[in-house]
Amino acid sequence: MIKEDYYKVLDVGKGASQDEIKRTYRKMALKYHPDKNPGDKQAEAKFKAAAEAYEVLSDPEKRKRYDQFGHEGLRGGDTRGFGNFEDIFDAFGDIFGGGGSIFEEFFGGRTRQTSKRGASLRCDISMEFKDVATGIEKTIELTKNDFCEECRGTGARKGTSPVSCPYCKGHGEIHQRQGFFTLRTTCPKCQGSGKLIETPCKKCSGHGVYPKKSSIKVQVPAGIEDGARLRVTGQGESGANGAQPGDLYCDIHVQPHPIFQRQDYDIICEYPITFTQAALGCEIEVPTILGKLRKVRIPAGTQSDEVIPVKGEGIPHVRGYGKGNLLVHIVVETPSKLTPRQEELLREFAESEHKNVTPKQKSFFQKVKKLF
Numbered sequence: 224m225i226k227e228d229y230y231k232v233l234d235v236g237k238g239a240s241q242d243e244i245k246r247t248y249r250k251m252a253l254k255y256h257p258d259k260n261p262g263d264k265q266a267e268a269k270f271k272a273a274a275e276a277y278e279v280l281s282d283p284e285k286r287k288r289y290d291q292f293g294h295e296g297l298r299g300g301d302t303r304g305f306g307n308f309e310d311i312f313d314a315f316g317d318i319f320g321g322g323g324s325i326f327e328e329f330f331g332g333r334t335r336q337t338s339k340r341g342a343s344l345r346c347d348i349s350m351e352f353k354d355v356a357t358g359i360e361k362t363i364e365l366t367k368n369d370f371c372e373e374c375r376g377t378g379a380r381k382g383t384s385p386v387s388c389p390y391c392k393g394h395g396e397i398h399q400r401q402g403f404f405t406l407r408t409t410c411p412k413c414q415g416s417g418k419l420i421e422t423p424c425k426k427c428s429g430h431g432v433y434p435k436k437s438s439i440k441v442q443v444p445a446g447i448e449d450g451a452r453l454r455v456t457g458q459g460e461s462g463a464n465g466a467q468p469g470d471l472y473c474d475i476h477v478q479p480h481p482i483f484q485r486q487d488y489d490i491i492c493e494y495p496i497t498f499t500q501a502a503l504g505c506e507i508e509v510p511t512i513l514g515k516l517r518k519v520r521i522p523a524g525t526q527s528d529e530v531i532p533v534k535g536e537g538i539p540h541v542r543g544y545g546k547g548n549l550l551v552h553i554v555v556e557t558p559s560k561l562t563p564r565q566e567e568l569l570r571e572f573a574e575s576e577h578k579n580v581t582p583k584q585k586s587f588f589q590k591v592k593k594l595f
Contacts (some may be wrong), residue, residue: 226294230278237290241281248277295542341368341432341462343469348453350443352480355538356512358445362438363473368460369435370468374424376461378431383422388413432461441473446488446541449477461595483512488538488547493554501525509551511536519551527555 230237233247251273253259279285279297304355347547348361370376379385387393391410395417399406423429432465439458447453452474457467477485484491490512496505504523508516517533530550537547561569 229279229289232272232276233280235280239280241283243275244280248273248281265324292542295426339463340467341460341469343459343472345472345474347476348441348443348473349476349478351478351487352483353512353514354443355447355477355485356445358447359443361441361443363441363471364436364438364442366434366436368430368432369426369437370461371431373426373432374431376463378420378424378427378429378430378463380422380424385418385420388417393415393417431463437517439471441471443473444541445539447477448541449475449486450477482510484527485538486550488540488545489550490537490547491550491552493552495554495556496521498555500558501527501553509533509549511549512538517549521553525553525555527553530546534587 230239233244233251235244239247252270255266255273257267257270260270263539273556283366285297293355295548307420312412344365344367346363346365348363350359350361371378373381377385388395388410390412391397395410395413395415396407398411399408410417413419420429424431427433439455441453441455443453454473455471455473457468458471482492495511496507496509500507500521502524504525505521507521509520511517511533517536519531519533530552533549533551536549537544539546558565
């Protein structure tokens with residue numbers, strides 16, 4: 224299914240400011256909000272599409288990738304998927320005022336009771352330079368608040384259940400009328416959950432979650448860059464009372480290589496050759512990122528700092544197609560120590576140069592003559 228352009232979804236131009244994007248999204252959210260359009264599937268689809276577009280365009284880094292590569296540039300990244308309305312309300316609490324139902328204050332709509340989503344976590348993944356060419360699976364060991372199997376996440380001791388809060392009668396809110404207005408505040412007794420736990424679970428102390436050591440396998444795709452961030456959905460901390468878990472964000476650190484340097488999807492390898500190899504031409508063997516050796520022909524007359532590309536020996540594109548090249552950066556070395564015979568031969572060569580000036584040197588002297 225082809226996704227519609229995010230700028231068209233929000234009806235803004237590509238040069239729109241962050242404030243303009245936020246204002247436009249809020250208008251669309253108000254227009255297509257599920258509380259205002261109950262049962263309207265088309266409105267629901269537009270509401271979700273607008274949230275997805277806003278999530279990308281409101282983030283400078285994601286917006287930059289999207290502007291460069293379109294939807295393909297967001298694959299494998301940390302873009303959130305909105306499976307339901309609760310995900311959207313949780314992600315954009317500043318837009319919806321925290322509870323999600325922004326129409327309640329205007330139309331007196333239903334109270335939305337939602338358990339708080341689990342906290343997201345962050346970790347660091349260090350990988351070798353060569354692993355960027357193939358991708359790698361890493362196992363992350365961490366301690367996080369996990370779902371309590373003893374009470375099934377309810378927080379109540381096995382055999383018991385949470386009871387309705389008598390203070391707010393299970394609504395999670397206290398309503399106080401002041402003239403024509405109704406003031407709604409979070410219930411101080413149950414903290415907005417609408418329920419009380421009379422007999423807490425011994426394992427989790429009534430929280431529904433408890434600290435647990437976990438091993439999480441993370442697939443790091445080939446082509447990923449140093450400093451990139453991977454999002455592993457649902458591998459953060461578990462939410463209270465069975466709410467959705469948070470996510471795990473992995474910051475990638477690629478170790479430097481003693482020979483290779485990365486330039487986009489190309490690999491640069493600095494290769495030293497002698498003066499005679501450069502002048503007469505030769506064949507050299509150049510290492511690749513996967514450890515193979517590739518034969519490369521150096522043409523006669525090659526100059527220092529020339530670059531010879533070896534196609535397809537670079538880094539795979541993170542979007543899954545094509546590879547960069549291996550760029551062999553030639554450095555012509557000047558010998559610092561010579562044998563008497565080598566010095567004699569070079570002096571003979573130097574004498575011949577006075578009779579047969581090299582093209583670049585001849586061009587340089589011609590320019591000098593014009594200046595003076």
